[in-house]
Amino acid sequence: MDLQSILIAAGSMGGLGLFFAAGLAIANKKLQVEEDPRVTRIMEVIPGANCGGCGFPGCAGFADAVVKGKAKADGCPVGGADVAAKIAAIMGVEISGGERRVARCMCQGGLEEIAYQGEYLGALSCIAATLVSGGKKLCEFGCLGLGDCAAACPFDAIKISANRLPVVDNDKCTGCGKCVDVCPRDLMHLHPISYKVRVLCQNHDPGRYATKVCTRSCIACGLCEKKCPFDAIHVIDNLAVIDYEKCKHCGLCATVCPNQAIEHIRKKKIVKEDAAAAGEKTAVSAAQP
Amino acid sequence: MKPSTFKKGLHPEDYKYFSRNQAIETLPLPDDVYLPLQQHIGAPCVPLVKKGDRVKTGQIIANSEAYVSAPVHASVTGIVRDIEKYYHPLGMRETMIHIQRDGEDEWEYLEKIRDWKWTPKEQLLKTVRDAGIVGLGGATFPTHVKLNPPDDKPIDSFILNGVECEPYLTADDRLMIEQADKILLGMAIMMHILDVQKGYIGIENNKPEAIARMQKRIVELGYPFKLVPLKVKYPQGAEKMLIYSVLKRRVPAGRLPMDVGVVVNNVATALAVAEAVTEAKPLIQRVITVTGDGVNQPKNLMARVGTPFTELFKACGNVKDNVHRIFMGGPMMGMTQYHLESPVIKGSSGIVAVSGDLVEELVTFPCIHCGACVKACPMNLLPLRISRFGQRGMVEQLDEYGVTNCIECGSCAFACPANIPLVQWIKVGKLRLREYNAKRAKEKA
Numbered sequence: 001m002d003l004q005s006i007l008i009a010a011g012s013m014g015g016l017g018l019f020f021a022a023g024l025a026i027a028n029k030k031l032q033v034e035e036d037p038r039v040t041r042i043m044e045v046i047p048g049a050n051c052g053g054c055g056f057p058g059c060a061g062f063a064d065a066v067v068k069g070k071a072k073a074d075g076c077p078v079g080g081a082d083v084a085a086k087i088a089a090i091m092g093v094e095i096s097g098g099e100r101r102v103a104r105c106m107c108q109g110g111l112e113e114i115a116y117q118g119e120y121l122g123a124l125s126c127i128a129a130t131l132v133s134g135g136k137k138l139c140e141f142g143c144l145g146l147g148d149c150a151a152a153c154p155f156d157a158i159k160i161s162a163n164r165l166p167v168v169d170n171d172k173c174t175g176c177g178k179c180v181d182v183c184p185r186d187l188m189h190l191h192p193i194s195y196k197v198r199v200l201c202q203n204h205d206p207g208r209y210a211t212k213v214c215t216r217s218c219i220a221c222g223l224c225e226k227k228c229p230f231d232a233i234h235v236i237d238n239l240a241v242i243d244y245e246k247c248k249h250c251g252l253c254a255t256v257c258p259n260q261a262i263e264h265i266r267k268k269k270i271v272k273e274d275a276a277a278a279g280e281k282t283a284v285s286a287a288q289p
Numbered sequence: 290m291k292p293s294t295f296k297k298g299l300h301p302e303d304y305k306y307f308s309r310n311q312a313i314e315t316l317p318l319p320d321d322v323y324l325p326l327q328q329h330i331g332a333p334c335v336p337l338v339k340k341g342d343r344v345k346t347g348q349i350i351a352n353s354e355a356y357v358s359a360p361v362h363a364s365v366t367g368i369v370r371d372i373e374k375y376y377h378p379l380g381m382r383e384t385m386i387h388i389q390r391d392g393e394d395e396w397e398y399l400e401k402i403r404d405w406k407w408t409p410k411e412q413l414l415k416t417v418r419d420a421g422i423v424g425l426g427g428a429t430f431p432t433h434v435k436l437n438p439p440d441d442k443p444i445d446s447f448i449l450n451g452v453e454c455e456p457y458l459t460a461d462d463r464l465m466i467e468q469a470d471k472i473l474l475g476m477a478i479m480m481h482i483l484d485v486q487k488g489y490i491g492i493e494n495n496k497p498e499a500i501a502r503m504q505k506r507i508v509e510l511g512y513p514f515k516l517v518p519l520k521v522k523y524p525q526g527a528e529k530m531l532i533y534s535v536l537k538r539r540v541p542a543g544r545l546p547m548d549v550g551v552v553v554n555n556v557a558t559a560l561a562v563a564e565a566v567t568e569a570k571p572l573i574q575r576v577i578t579v580t581g582d583g584v585n586q587p588k589n590l591m592a593r594v595g596t597p598f599t600e601l602f603k604a605c606g607n608v609k610d611n612v613h614r615i616f617m618g619g620p621m622m623g624m625t626q627y628h629l630e631s632p633v634i635k636g637s638s639g640i641v642a643v644s645g646d647l648v649e650e651l652v653t654f655p656c657i658h659c660g661a662c663v664k665a666c667p668m669n670l671l672p673l674r675i676s677r678f679g680q681r682g683m684v685e686q687l688d689e690y691g692v693t694n695c696i697e698c699g700s701c702a703f704a705c706p707a708n709i710p711l712v713q714w715i716k717v718g719k720l721r722l723r724e725y726n727a728k729r730a731k732e733k734a
Contacts, residue, residue, distance in 0.1 A: 117627040121651060123710040123717075125680070131716050133380030133627055140381060205374075 038090055039063045045086040046076050053077040053154055053176040066091065077174035078155075099192040101175035103158070103168050106187045107143040108200045108216040108261070110163030114139055115213050130184045139213040141202045143187055149179035196249040199233075199240045201261040206238050211259075218261040224253035292494050294520035295530040298667045299700050301456050301523055301621070303495060307587040308459045308580040313467055315591045316604055318394070322364050322595030323375050323385040323632040324350065329423040330430045331357035336386060342369045345397040347571045349419070350386055359421045359431045364573040364593040365390040376628035378598075378617040378637060385632070388595070398569040405478055405566050413482050413566065420565035421572045421635075425557035426450060426461075426526070427618055429636040432558055436482045438547045445550040447485045448535055449476050449559060451492040451499065452519060452526030455619025458639040460576040461556050463589045465492070465499035468560055469506040475559030477512060478566050483552060488514040489535050495521045523621065524698040528553045530667050542694050557638075577633055579605045583612035583642030595632045598640055602629070613645040621699040654707035662701035662711060668694050672701035676711045679718025684725040687718045695719070 042063040050058040054075045056065050065071035066087060073091055074084035081100065088094060120136040122128060126148040129135035135144045145164030157172035158179060166179075170193060179188040187202060199218060203210045207219035220238040232246035233253050240253075240262065251264030327333040332355030344350055344363040351361040367390040377383040399419055402408050418433040438444055449472070453461040465472060480488050490507075492500050504516050517535050519525050529540045531553060538549045546553055557575060564570045573594055580587040585606030592601060598615075602608050608615070616623035617637050626640075662672040670691055678686045695715050702711045 118625075123680075123713045125717070127720070128710070128713045128717050131380075131720065132624065132713065 036067050038067050041090050042066055042087055045079075045090070046083055047078050049078060051078060051154055053174060053178075077176040080174070099194060101190045102170045102173040102193050103149075103175065103177070103179050103188050103190055104198065105143055105149070105166045105168070106189050106198070106200055106202050107141075107165065108263075109137065109139055109142040109214040110145065110161070110165040112163060113215045114142060127182070127184045137213075139203060139217070141185060141204060142214060144185070148182045148184070149188055152178045152182040154178060194249075195244065196265045197242060197247060197251055197254060198263045199242060199261060200263050201259075202239065204238050210238070216259050216261055218257075219259060221258060223256045223258065224262060227252050227256045292518050292520040293534045294522055294525070295533045295667060297665060297669070297700075298522045298524060298530070299665045299704055300521070301703060303456045303521070304580075305457065305459050305462070305495065307457065307582070307584075308578050308589055309462065311459075311463070311588050313463050313576055313589045313591050314604070316593070316596065316601065318365055318390055319593060319596040319600045320390050321370075321597070322388050322390070322593060323597065323630075324361050324364065324388065324595040325375075325377055325383050325385045325632070325634055326351050326361060327383060328361060328429060328594070328635045329359045330428065331355060331359070331434075334358065334361050336372055336384075338369050338386065340369055340371050343367070343391075344369060344388060346394045347397040347399075347573060349421075349571075350388075357431055357434050359418065359423050359433075361386070362421055362571045362573050362594075363388055364595045366393070366395045367391045376631045378626060378631040378634060379624055380627075385595075396570075399565060399571055401569050402566055406481065410482055410484075413478070416565055417482075417562060419571070420561065422558060422561045422565060423572075423635050424555055425561060425575060425635060425638070426555035427622065427636050427638050429634075432554065432562065435547075435552055435554065436479060438483070438552070442547045443550055444483050444485050444547060444552055446487045446489065446536060446552075447476070447480045447483060448531060448551060448553045449488070449490040449514075449556060450526055450528075450531055450553050451490055451496075451503070451556045452531060453496070454493060454521075454523050454526040455621055455623075455638075456523075457580050457641045458578045458619050459580070460578045460589055460638050462496045462499050464556055464560060464576055465496070466502050469502050470510070471563045472556050472559045473503075473506060473510060473512055473514070474567065475561070475563035476514065476554075478562055479552075479554060479559065485552070486513070488512070490514055490516045491519050491525075491531050491535050492516065493519050493521050493525055523700060523703075524667055524696070527667065527696050527698055529696065542691060572635065575633070575635065575637070577601065577637055578639035578641075580639060581615075581642040581644075583609050583615070583644040585609060592633050594635055597632050598626070598629045601633070601640060602642075608642050609644060611644045612642045615640065615642045621703065622697065651708045653709055656707055656709060659706065661704040661706060665700040665704035667698065667700060668696060670695060672711045672715065675718055676701075676709065676714035679714040679716075679721065682721050684722050687722045692718045692722060 046059050048059050054062045056062040062071055073088040073093055076083055115138040116136050117138045118136055122132055124146050126144040126146045129144050129146055134140055143165055147160045149166050150158040150160050155172050155174055157169045158166045161167045175190055177190055201218040203217045210217040210219045218240050220235050222235050224233045224240050225235055230246045230248055232243045233240055254262040254264035332353045334351035334353045336351045338344055338350045346366045348363045349360045350363050365388055367388045370387040370389045372386050374382040375385045399416060414433050414437055422432040423429040451461055451465050500518055507514050519534050524530055528546055532538055532546055532551050540546055540549055561572045574591055576589055577592050578589050579601050588605050590601060615626045617626055617640055620641055656673055666672055675690050675692050697712055699712050705711055
């Protein structure tokens with residue numbers, strides 16, 4: 001092998017290498033995609049479970065949407081308040097209305113309370129039952145109790161109780177709103193967690209029908225309307241509706257409701273941290289007769 | 290000659306022996322009638338009367354401006370008691386006009402037509418609409434819309450549907466035996482409106498008496514119609530199946546019979562048209578079969594629209610104690626009834642009460658993909674797939690697998706050895722697809 005062929009090989013390979021290197025260099029400059037550095041930073045703070053609870057395709061999709069302004073900083077339901085604060089810091093915005101919202105079924109018509117129209121033998125799903133006379137419960141506004149909301153919940157926060165009503169675990173609920181979308185009777189509502197007074201009935205029928213179908217129905221009697229000192233509750237279209245801008249959550253309306261259709265959560269029920277302390281106190285008081 | 294038929298389908302036991310030989314009886318006028326504002330496909334009607342008004346039999350009490358709609362007539366003479374929500378036989382509560390009868394019939398007739406052969410088409414169509422005539426086979430599509438196809442769709446054939454493939458029902462069978470002349474006249478009038486020369490009558494082979502009677506009258510009265518005996522098979526009476534059986538034409542997916550030049554109408558509709566045109570009577574009564582082994586005396590009754598089911602059962606010696614389920618319509622496509630005070634509507638072809646002896650306790654098992662539903666589906670769909678997509682809400686796949694072509698005949702659910710409520714899930718799928726499309730259209734706009 002002579003020197004000339006070695007030189008030709010080295011020269012041609014080197015030339016090709018240089019040519020491609022130049023091509024890559026130009027392509028790098030010309031075709032560069034400007035990625036917002038904030039997307040990567042948001043990706044670092046969100047949980048990264050790709051659950052889809054935000055409604056975007058995966059966490060990367062959500063981060064992208066936040067930067068583009070399509071999603072809000074508090075849009076990640078899993079991350080909660082602290083992740084929302086971090087995202088807000090990255091984006092340089094303030095979180096509006098920061099209170100956590102949880103779902104609640106606006107019906108108390110379980111197996112014990114409701115009247116029946118017959119037996120239901122079809123597919124065990126709320127939406128399927130609404131297509132054929134609406135299941136076995138007589139009320140046409142109430143909960144069907146077949147658990148579409150529980151099946152749709154990505155966080156296992158909804159359980160169907162023995163009374164066939166959905167019970168929401170406030171600790172697990174992230175307020176993603178999937179149950180709100182699937183409920184064929186629009187009974188799942190998202191409310192800020194601090195709300196203590198709610199009308200747990202959606203029956204728009206006049207009282208004479210509403211009493212027939214359920215023992216816990218709103219019969220549009222108007223007692224709550226008269227009792228409310230803040231003019232915050234009104235009977236609209238045969239159903240009591242609370243105006244939460246005026247409501248002070250005093251619970252007076254709940255005390256007068258003849259069918260207990262209005263719920264008033266008292267302090268004991270929501271403050272769980274105090275439960276242990278209260279337990280100690282009772283133990284102490286029991287020890288000292 | 291071998292009877293004509295379509296492909297696939299199935300053979301349920303027909304149980305027609307309960308009421309086959311019972312001549313049509315006219316039910317005494319009911320004291321109260323409940324008339325739903327929506328008894329047809331299309332826009333709901335608006336009431337034209339108010340509480341306390343006195344109405345005459347045949348008076349229009351609710352109407353709509355929309356083209357695809359049909360007016361509702363008072364079916365007895367009496368006073369409007371209230372306009373309230375009552376239980377509708379198709380489930381849920383609907384607004385109905387409650388009329389309390391206060392005496393014998395005082396008729397209010399339609400505009401008289403002297404000779405239909407020399408009456409313009411538009412006037413006949415108007416009479417059909419004013420008479421409130423809808424498809425009485427059960428689908429309740431307004432007949433005047435069917436009889437007025439757009440100009441770009443030429444119609445060359447007319448098929449009269451006397452198949453009555455649903456088990457138990459014998460209303461059309463009895464009508465053909467007893468009212469053959471009027472039915473043939475109604476068919477002739479509809480063919481005159483459509484300007485069609487070729488007329489066919491499809492009747493299933495399990496009605497030999499009706500076939501013989503109709504054939505005899507066709508020959509005697511000199512009509513140019515062809516009677517086609519059909520093989521006993523479910524769902525022979527479904528519009529698209531019938532067109533294939535009689536004319537061997539296939540209706541393309543997502544299209545209507547008028548796209549292949551055919552209009553199909555039920556025998557009871559033909560009778561209603563004949564009565565509206567020659568006797569100026571609006572549609573206020575229909576023949577309804579009250580049958581099943583849960584009824585003491587199964588009968589075919591001529592009942593006023595709006596009669597509560599309880600009145601019908603009273604005329605049939607009441608239901609037995611061991612009655613398990615009551616359907617309106619046939620057992621394949623009918624709706625289970627929860628409330629016996631529901632009224633007869635224009636689309637009620639029968640009420641079937643079955644006792645516990647004939648109903649198996651249904652336990653649902655998982656799908657093993659045996660393909661029984663695919664073998665049964667007359668529309669060549671894959672019910673197992675579509676029902677699963679409906680359950681999961683997979684709308685794009687639903688569209689791809691042609692869920693909208695399903696005619697909800699119930700063959701798949703009948704064939705399913707695992708008792709899966711396939712049709713119900715397919716209905717859920719249709720609902721979800723409709724919601725999804727509406728959402729998409731809204732986003733685009």
